Amino acid sequence: MRSMRIIEHPILGEQKVDKIVHITVDGRTIEAIEGEAIAAALYAAGIKTFRYTEKFHKPRSIFCAIGRCTDCAMIVDGVPCTRTCVTKVREGMVVETQEGCGKCGETE
């Protein structure tokens, strides 16, 4: 699997990869490690814009990485405002860049 991943860490050791799954991101199929967060899979594939703000159309990506902000929100399997930093990938998942706030009620 060619990606931007850290596969061997000096403290955590070697990353174990039990199973590779495939997800579709804006029509492009990418590989992901089963059980990892969608955001991690996107970063590993070089995708760093997850949504655009409604008011100024500014790109957003990972900010808190713990599910507390909305910067990583995307449309996942048709559900807007899914926090991709805390949502695990599944085989066949369809992920789309989100324009604005979707229907979640967030403002920026």
Ligand code: FES
């Ligand atoms: S980066 Fe903040 S909720 Fe995902």
